[in-house]
Amino acid sequence: MKVLPKYFTAAITVDNVIFGFDQGDLKVLLVKRLEEPHLGEWGLPGDFVQPQENLTDAPVRVLSELTGLSEVYLEQVSSFGDVDRHPSGRVITIAYYSLINLTNTRFRRHIKQDVTKWVNIRDLRPLPFDHTQIVLTCIERLKLHVRRKPIGFELLPPKFTLSELQSLYEAVLNRDLDKRNFRKKIMGMKILVDVAEYQEGVAHRPAKLYQFDKEKYEEFQSEGFVFEI
């Protein structure tokens, strides 16, 4: 093929829908735009894919620069490429979502409070570009994934209570779950370990703490087990 220069005129960006879970609410991390267009508005964190950067490395870099975190759960969701979606030229964006535990101290020290904010997914206001559509698409994808892969734990601290886990699922799936049935199902999978510790400083019976046992999950998975909630 002759290289047709007219085609090599597009830019590629990634946009990252970063989910966090806080006090029963599923939230998305927005950043204040420091550049035109939409200077000063709140939008999704993202960046141009660099000329010498593989596509899948771009969201990892964006996330690391913004949050200080590495080894984060990341999933490609969809590409958006209407001709007029960006005023500077032809820009295709590839949307990813990631799941982080926002109690992580490394994250809490790194994040810049004045240019970022967490927004409850129920309180989303219109975002610049097609970012609203991107967020909604990522929420839908997360709803599917969270039921079939053990990724909910990524949103929680390493040690968590069963009620926290249930509340997370309720926030993501946007419906109530029955406490006893939920516990039966989760505990029946045998992928949580009871770390023999308890909540402290709560004005009620303290809950047991559990950890997700990734090794066990992978062992069961290789035997044909499928995570499902």
Next chain:
Amino acid sequence: MKVLPKYFTAAITVDNVIFGFDQGDLKVLLVKRLEEPHLGEWGLPGDFVQPQENLTDAPVRVLSELTGLSEVYLEQVSSFGDVDRHPSGRVITIAYYSLINLTNTRFRRHIKQDVTKWVNIRDLRPLPFDHTQIVLTCIERLKLHVRRKPIGFELLPPKFTLSELQSLYEAVLNRDLDKRNFRKKIMGMKILVDVAEYQEGVAHRPAKLYQFDKEKYEEFQSEGFVFEI
């Protein structure tokens, strides 16, 4: 934002994994490459996204040019963008799959036999670029979708037998299904209409023909029904 020209140097393509179902086998349509690189090899149909073309219009155009078909089921699957995936420069591709009924006469008249071929997904040989990975990703995605959305019908003629439908599911899911349980499940959904016609010219008891009733499906769906096999 200043326009940084260094970023507007990428090209965007779409690649289309076109699935067809023939005699119990799930197949993918390959085209002979008429240009370098990989001139003469069999690869996925695809093209550059045109400068004034929305991303989602590109796979529709590719499909229409190749097959003569419009109104085809199309689904975006994933983007692929390793730095070195294309020798001519930075090319990001967005993969789609589509489902067509290859007995369609419009298609059969339009398709060019000498530059296209159907390959059974079990007989795939290595493809140029990252096309093998793209096909495998699309097959996995189709396996998920076909169980939760009534899209299998897109691969069959408008009127089909229950055995053809079952054989299609067996090919896509790559496992045997129980005839009685399959029929119970499908018929229980009440989204097929018995057109009171029968197979002809077969050396066995002729099977009833059915049609997918899209209106009924959408009605049930709006009442909360979820297709699931």
Next chain:
DNA sequence: TCAAAAGTGTTCTTATTACACCCATGG
């Protein structure tokens, strides 16, 4: 009359749902 695929029900097992009370703690 044979070969080939169509068509059809029941039983057993497993998963899902619905549901209410006592427990441990801090204030």
Next chain:
DNA sequence: CCATGGGTGTAATAAGAACACTTTTGA
């Protein structure tokens, strides 16, 4: 001693899996 959420089991219902024989046709 009160308020708060933690923790637990059983029964009823629904869904899924396993399984074999008769029917209709063309050759």
